[in-house]
Amino acid sequence: MSDTPVVRVVNLVKIYQTGGLPVPAVRGVDLTVEAGEFVAVTGPSGSGKSTLIHMIGGLDTRTSGEIWLDGRRADTLSESGWAVLRREQIGFVFQFFNLVGNMTVADNVELPALLGGASPRHARERREYLLGELGLADRADAAPAQLSGGEQQRVALARALANQPRLLLADEPTGNLDSRNTRDVLRLLGRVHRQGQTIVLVTHDARVASMADRVVSLLDGQIVDDGAIPRVRRRPPGGAGDVVELRS
Amino acid sequence: MRQALLALLAKEPAHGYELKQALETIFGIAYPSPNIGQIYVTLGRLEKDGYVRAVDVEQANRPNKKVYYITAAGREALETWVDEPTEGPRVRDEFFMKLVLAPLTGLADRMALVNRQRRHYLSLMRDLAELAELAERTDPANRAALLLIEGAMLHLQADLDWLERCQEELQ
Ligand SMILES: Nc1ncnc2c1ncn2[C@@H]1O[C@H](COP(=O)(O)OP(=O)(O)O)[C@@H](O)[C@H]1O
């Protein structure tokens, strides 16, 4: 694999113009994500996390700056150029799912793989695998509206991974999940990451963030911290934890 | 440790090693193997305070063993402990002291302190997540241990949310 970064963003700026008053949402962000890296993006509400990840996925236009994906300049692409790039390279999990309402769960998940050129059989196998991993095997024939928010969110993750995309972008993918479902999502993310999946993920959930190789912290549209999560001392295998402290 | 030993002895008399085993069974992986020396030191202090007594029990072919039992005063102390509200874990936060005081000394700026602390908490979270997985795999029947680990994770999440608030307010 080449050492071209999967994502390279240079001095990226987004200023929303709402009825006269400019709202600077992202103010000069530089970010590089190498192949196979898992980067978590955190920060307070309104700090620009969604805007940043939407721009990287071409779902929101930049005001200025550059976006390079896999060594190709992307911010200058047309709408349709972005659509092709997304179909071929990017899986996106939206904060609010965006499933296709008049298609079954199974079809929602298979569609991106089929659009990406996978055979129907391959698309079905991949869908069965992903829904199984997320505890949704028995919901394949349901319509999205019949699912709970947490179920829809997991379907959205399965759909984003259907195509084995070069880059997975996810915006609060566990925001609507209880702790059991979060665990299923974490397990799947961990598994695809170990298989080499590059991930950029916005999250408030420290369990999710702690799985990442690197954490990027946003504040007021700027990166205030970017670095690896250190390893704490490894506990001996089978050894004990230190959750309970019984003072003498 | 004092109250834990009193509670165990309120259930039934026991010798030191049995108490160690009981702690291990109850807290499972969530508690580092209790140190037998520490248990005996604590029992000694409880005895001095009049909360427990020890009797020598003869054993065939072996040295006598000391069996501890709880006294009326010990039972009362245990009841008081159970009845009183438990202090929150974060009433005096050491990190907050650093955050407020360190900039006065010129030793560190707040942004750097918050960032370092965030990375540290996240590494603790990763460690707890691995511990939870280990507990699920090796001792799934011990719900107490799993709940303790989950509780620690929730506290850590709250700490991280609070760090974010500090960063917003103090920038
Ligand atoms: N479509 C929009 N129009 C105008 N302002 C927006 C729009 N989307 C986001 N913003 C503003 O941009 C800032 C960053 O928002 P966002 O990227 O959603 O933050 P986050 O995801 O970190 O909560 C906020 O002040 C928000 O109000």
Ligand SMILES: [Mg+2]
């Ligand atoms: Mg957002």
